[in-house]
Amino acid sequence: MRGRTLAAHDMRYAALADAYERLEATTKRLEMTDVLVALLRVVPREQIDRVVYLTQGRVFPDYAGIELGLAEKLAIRGIALATGRPDAEITSLWKASGDLGAVAEAELAKRTQTTLSSEPLTVARVYENLKEIATAAGTGSQERKLRLFADLLNDASPREARYIARTVVGKMRLGVADMTIVDALAATFATKEERDRVERAYNVSSDLGEVAKALAAEGLAGLAGIRLRLGRPLRSMLAERLETLEEILERLGTAALEYKYDGLRVQAHVGRDGIELFSRQLERITGQFPEIVDALRTAVPGREAILEGEAVPVDANTGEFLPFQEVSRRRGRKTDVERMAREFPVSLFAFDCLLLDGEDLTTRPYADRRKTLEGLVRETDGVRLATVRTTADPREAEAFFDKALQAGCEGLMAKSLTSTYEAGARGFQWIKFKREYSAALSDTIDLVAVGAFAGRGKRAGTYGALLMAAYDARADVFRTTCKLGTGFSDEVLFGLPERFKDLLVPHAHARVDATLTPDVWFEPRLVLEVRGAEITVSPVHTCARDAVRPGAGLAVRFPRFTGRWRDDKRAEDATTQDELLAMYRGQQKAVRGEPGSAARPEGRSQDR
Ligand code: AMP
Numbered sequence: 001m002r003g004r005t006l007a008a009h010d011m012r013y014a015a016l017a018d019a020y021e022r023l024e025a026t027t028k029r030l031e032m033t034d035v036l037v038a039l040l041r042v043v044p045r046e047q048i049d050r051v052v053y054l055t056q057g058r059v060f061p062d063y064a065g066i067e068l069g070l071a072e073k074l075a076i077r078g079i080a081l082a083t084g085r086p087d088a089e090i091t092s093l094w095k096a097s098g099d100l101g102a103v104a105e106a107e108l109a110k111r112t113q114t115t116l117s118s119e120p121l122t123v124a125r126v127y128e129n130l131k132e133i134a135t136a137a138g139t140g141s142q143e144r145k146l147r148l149f150a151d152l153l154n155d156a157s158p159r160e161a162r163y164i165a166r167t168v169v170g171k172m173r174l175g176v177a178d179m180t181i182v183d184a185l186a187a188t189f190a191t192k193e194e195r196d197r198v199e200r201a202y203n204v205s206s207d208l209g210e211v212a213k214a215l216a217a218e219g220l221a222g223l224a225g226i227r228l229r230l231g232r233p234l235r236s237m238l239a240e241r242l243e244t245l246e247e248i249l250e251r252l253g254t255a256a257l258e259y260k261y262d263g264l265r266v267q268a269h270v271g272r273d274g275i276e277l278f279s280r281q282l283e284r285i286t287g288q289f290p291e292i293v294d295a296l297r298t299a300v301p302g303r304e305a306i307l308e309g310e311a312v313p314v315d316a317n318t319g320e321f322l323p324f325q326e327v328s329r330r331r332g333r334k335t336d337v338e339r340m341a342r343e344f345p346v347s348l349f350a351f352d353c354l355l356l357d358g359e360d361l362t363t364r365p366y367a368d369r370r371k372t373l374e375g376l377v378r379e380t381d382g383v384r385l386a387t388v389r390t391t392a393d394p395r396e397a398e399a400f401f402d403k404a405l406q407a408g409c410e411g412l413m414a415k416s417l418t419s420t421y422e423a424g425a426r427g428f429q430w431i432k433f434k435r436e437y438s439a440a441l442s443d444t445i446d447l448v449a450v451g452a453f454a455g456r457g458k459r460a461g462t463y464g465a466l467l468m469a470a471y472d473a474r475a476d477v478f479r480t481t482c483k484l485g486t487g488f489s490d491e492v493l494f495g496l497p498e499r500f501k502d503l504l505v506p507h508a509h510a511r512v513d514a515t516l517t518p519d520v521w522f523e524p525r526l527v528l529e530v531r532g533a534e535i536t537v538s539p540v541h542t543c544a545r546d547a548v549r550p551g552a553g554l555a556v557r558f559p560r561f562t563g564r565w566r567d568d569k570r571a572e573d574a575t576t577q578d579e580l581l582a583m584y585r586g587q588q589k590a591v592r593g594e595p596g597s598a599a600r601p602e603g604r605s606q607d608r
Contacts, residue, residue, distance in 0.1 A: 019035050020174055234424075258388045479542040480542050535556060536557045
């Protein structure tokens with residue numbers, strides 16, 4: 001044992017560099033696992049978490065949100081300092097190869113005199129320096145980071161320098177998947193059959209370093225201590241997909257059908273002292289969503305909980321969902337977030353509760369968790385519960401699916417009532433059923449403004465949205481098809497009351513057919529050019545009512561003003577309801593991939 005303790009202080013970084021070189025030389029998962037097992041076997045247990053993080057190219061687990069990412073310019077200076085070469089030379093070498101690791105290695109190899117005082121690098125020293133580089137802040141921190149890096153290079157072999165330089169700029173990229181490390185940990189400290197338990201510990205902690213430490217200390221028994229904890233995200237449960245609701249219900253029996261919102265998945269850790277938000281990839285996104293943090297304070301007062309939900313931008317003026325792109329712009333921003341949050345605030349639609357006041361709920365059935373969630377959340381505009389319907393009847397499910405689409409959702413998420421929350425796993429406990437692929441509307445349409453809703457917040461004093469209609473030529477009537485609140489410059493927006501003042505009428509114009517009641521009505525005269533994402537069926541709009549489905553009309557989804565007033569058009573020259581109906585049918589054809597239609601699968605472009 002004594003030897004081991006001594007070794008704890010002795011592990012050489014060279015052993016890691018050696019393993020890394022081997023890992024780089026293969027793309028085969030099994031070979032990678034073997035290399036990792038060989039490494040893990042000789043790592044002193046006190047250092048195993050550090051070795052795991054270093055192998056992942058980091059110094060802390062992902063979720064800590066502390067990244068190693070020394071600016072390249074600074075890293076170049078560090079290499080120049082350690083090798084005595086001019087900055088410009090290092091810079092041009094770096095530009096040629098794009099790999100600072102290779103540059104550091106090559107330059108260190110040219111170093112003729114080895115410093116007498118040079119000491120072999122240990123894991124402890126490399127880790128401590130890197131940790132300081134990752135966390136140093138404030139005045140003088142750049143200089144300090146530079147020195148810490150150069151200090152490592154001074155004592156590094158060329159090969160060690162390759163990996164240190166890559167790590168420091170956040171580009172280790174050995175190609176080792178987290179699950180390969182799980183394989184290796186299982187092979188080192190347990191049996192093949194017990195691998196699942198290792199993976200589960202990783203799924204609830206998202207921290208391979210901690211899993212490794214527990215295994216090294218106590219073997220499998222050590223994993224019992226790894227539990228769900230506030231402030232540390234668990235890996236998200238994922239859904240399978242089936243093509244029909246019948247298949248889904250056949251598989252699940254009576255199931256909970258939830259609206260599938262099209263936004264960003266958020267894991268909210270609500271503590272008494274603070275709130276943290278994590279993305280599906282477990283990045284810390286708290287700073288990007290101040291409005292969710294505020295809303296959660298009111299919605300979950302005085303309790304400690306981990307909630308999951310989907311964040312979706314809602315137009316305060318129309319009450320409708322906005323395309324998620326409006327929010328994507330916040331990504332990576334440090335400034336302006338508050339303003340963006342006011343402009344396009346998101347609401348959180350909560351769909352699960354995973355921890356409550358210290359108690360892990362993931363092992364409880366869905367039905368229990370939902371009940372807990374309903375008892376816990378005080379709904380506000382900012383935090384709502386995902387709409388749910390429990391049924392075994394495919395016809396009822398179809399009708400509910402239609403409602404979800406009409407509400408602006410992507411489809412449904414069907415959940416087994418008895419399923420536990422399987423962190424990190426994709427299975428048939430959750431099955432998604434999405435709106436079929438639809439062709440995006442490629443043409444703009446011209447719609448007539450028939451009314452307007454008073455603006456709120458930033459838009460107080462003007463209109464928040466216009467009520468827009470298409471023309472029914474047969475009846476010579478204008479029938480509504482959307483609320484238009486996007487695409488206006490401030491100047492146009494605040495000029496709206498003036499522009500419409502001569503068209504105001506005290507009630508719905510005789511030639512206007514609407515079920516919605518705006519705050520003001522207009523004589524149908526002004527035509528605006530609008531671009532929409534697609535045409536959907538809607539219970540609130542009167543355009544082509546009953547043509548597709550009894551009681552429902554057609555709506556333009558995500559309408560946006562192009563900025564062009566069609567003053568050249570009379571209201572009667574606007575897009576007709578028959579044209580919209582034809583567009584809707586064309587879309588449906590595209591869905592089925594029939595000829596003559598430009599099918600363009602919509603799909604989600606990114607794994608949000
Ligand atoms: P997909 O991204 O198409 O694989 O669908 C899974 C995603 O749907 C999840 O990661 C969530 O972001 C999102 N989602 C929206 N509504 C729900 C819901 N009610 N339950 C679970 N996930 C949902």
